[in-house]
Amino acid sequence: MKLELVSFKLCPFVQYAVIILKQQKIDYNITFINLMTPPDWFLKISPTGQVPLLKADGEIIFESSVIGEFANDISTTDLHPTDPIQKAKNRAWIAFSASLFDTLFKIITADKTGYTEARNALFAKLEKIEAVKGDEIFFNGSDFAIIDAAFAPMFMRLNWINKFSNNALSIQKFSKLSAWSTAILSVNAVKNSVEEGLDDVYYSNIETRKGYLSTLLVE
Template sequence: MTAASKPELISFDLCPFVQRSVITLLEKNVEFDLTYIDLANKPDWFLAISPLGKVPVLREKGEVLFESAVINEYLDETNPPSLHPADPLKKAKNRAWIEVGGNQLMNSFRMMMSQTEEEYNSHREALIKGFKLVEDQIEGPFFNGETFSLIDAAWAPIFTRLLIVEEALGEDYLPGYPKIRAWAETLVARDSVINSVIDGFRDKFLTYLQNKTYNGDTPAYLAGRLAGSV
């Protein structure tokens, strides 16, 4: 592959959805370029190609792909062997649970961005409830057993962030879910997951949460709890 034909992933440095695609590219040993943008100040060229104004966007062969799950399916099809289970029913179920992973990412994001303790507790409850049905789906050590799959790439970014915040706050976001806990720990220790985030991710992520304010300069709930932890 020549340098000019490398796929280009448009990214924001803390984005979990981008991380899903970076993990997939790394698992498949695909050479790629990462272009970072500031989501608070989206460049015109990005708005001109991104229908939803969201990252990740993959530029490939002069075309534009968006939506992390779709990008990952494309990367999977074009870079065999597939990271999906071969059985169509199992594959379909994996895709459905990838969708649940997107939902859980949003639940954890809402929890972390909460303005007040009340809001935080309500999002925390939704997050923990959202894990309930997943617990019985995991074969371990990965979702489908011994083999790393696309669904593992989709869920790993949730655990990258949750485990950092758990450790910083002394929280437990996986109470009574031993299989999810073991799955999370397996995923965050994997090379492709470790290498899918920027250097110093932990501190940058905690600093981002610490600096979160609302109504001008009121610290968000976790910003208050995390004060001084980085």
């Protein structure tokens, strides 16, 4: 099957799809677009104007969670738990993970008051995940699953922000999430899911937004 992924380098939703494609060792071509000036060909084929978008033998598939499920469906290894209840719970937490990015966007762009509110909101959400995460390496046990891919882009960004800011968003108090983050970020498919130097681009992005977080940058 011929697969073409339309991407934007900084997009966490693209990264999620890329991690599953890489973990499943699926061959695909990637096309980067600039979301500030999306090309006409993209706007013509994308119902939402958003990335990621996957062309599979010319058919259009959009929404990162659907692209992730599709990549899993065309693979011989299943990266979901087989038990229907566990699978449903994984999918529910995957949907929950997507809501973290609205909060992170506010953390990056808001003034001091907005930053504090958003930071509290993020931590309240992380607390809920900490409460359901067991002691296993990954979410379901010792094997990397789709749900681990869903949380990887958030853990990578928190790691970058903490590196840039003397741990402004440290998750150390969440012992299970801290260990989970370390395990996820050491998986090759995760490490190779972004372009070299994307952390520098992310740093510049925080600077350019001129939110309160930009005043906490130390590097």
